[in-house]
Amino acid sequence: MTVVFVSATGTEVGKTFVSRGLIRALKGRGRTVEVLKPVQSGYDPREAEGSDAGLLIAATGAEVTPERIADVAPWRFEAPLSPHLAARREGRSIDGDAVIAMCRERIAKRKDALVIEGVGGIMAPLDETRTVLDLMVALGVPVVLVAGSYLGTISHTLTALDVLARRGLTVGTVVVSQTPGSSIPLDETVSSLKAFAKGVPVLVLPRLPPESSPDHAVFAELVAKL
Ligand SMILES: Nc1ncnc2c1ncn2[C@@H]1O[C@H](COP(=O)(O)OP(=O)(O)O)[C@@H](O)[C@H]1O
Numbered sequence: 001m002t003v004v005f006v007s008a009t010g011t012e013v014g015k016t017f018v019s020r021g022l023i024r025a026l027k028g029r030g031r032t033v034e035v036l037k038p039v040q041s042g043y044d045p046r047e048a049e050g051s052d053a054g055l056l057i058a059a060t061g062a063e064v065t066p067e068r069i070a071d072v073a074p075w076r077f078e079a080p081l082s083p084h085l086a087a088r089r090e091g092r093s094i095d096g097d098a099v100i101a102m103c104r105e106r107i108a109k110r111k112d113a114l115v116i117e118g119v120g121g122i123m124a125p126l127d128e129t130r131t132v133l134d135l136m137v138a139l140g141v142p143v144v145l146v147a148g149s150y151l152g153t154i155s156h157t158l159t160a161l162d163v164l165a166r167r168g169l170t171v172g173t174v175v176v177s178q179t180p181g182s183s184i185p186l187d188e189t190v191s192s193l194k195a196f197a198k199g200v201p202v203l204v205l206p207r208l209p210p211e212s213s214p215d216h217a218v219f220a221e222l223v224a225k226l
């Protein structure tokens, strides 16, 4: 009964894209997949279908309804800021303990597979004192780390891996999602990452055509490694 937390070295790197591909690949294997985007900032209710929660729900094959959005992403904020700042803009605050409790409950009650998409990068602030990393530690589930292929990604990715290991988290796989317009040779970046990543599997997801569905052999490989 798979549970995976999809995190990233930063924001806009490809968490939602990779999560959707993973969900589709799991479903292709006949698995029942539930999804969770515990905290979502930058959420515009008028564009619910294109929101992270909406895209994750659609990837499971379910219809995107306001009820499902509320269920999958209970903490939603309009400002495209880190969660604690987005909450502040609305005069609200996030109770990290409540987020952890909700995630634990969903993990315990899952029917089969559960894909949780994180918020921002691994240390994006969640509430006033905790980061997403603290949430991942509290849940203790395996992490898929999404990275880019831009100049600098090797350091960002190795830093993330080091922190995750120090906090006792298992990184099942790193997925390098090709950064658009990057002039850095992808294969050299990946081989360097593999050399330093000390046995953590590194998969490569090329840049797929814009608006395409995340469908690629790499997602089957990712499922096989879960
Ligand atoms: N490998 C890829 N091929 C094509 N588009 C991608 C790929 N990775 C990410 N994207 C696109 O890049 C944008 C940012 O990715 P997204 O998954 O939303 O990042 P995150 O969830 O980490 O913020 C989205 O428009 C997404 O569809």
Ligand SMILES: [Mg+2]
Binding pocket: 015, 016, 017, 052, 117
């Ligand atoms: Mg996302």
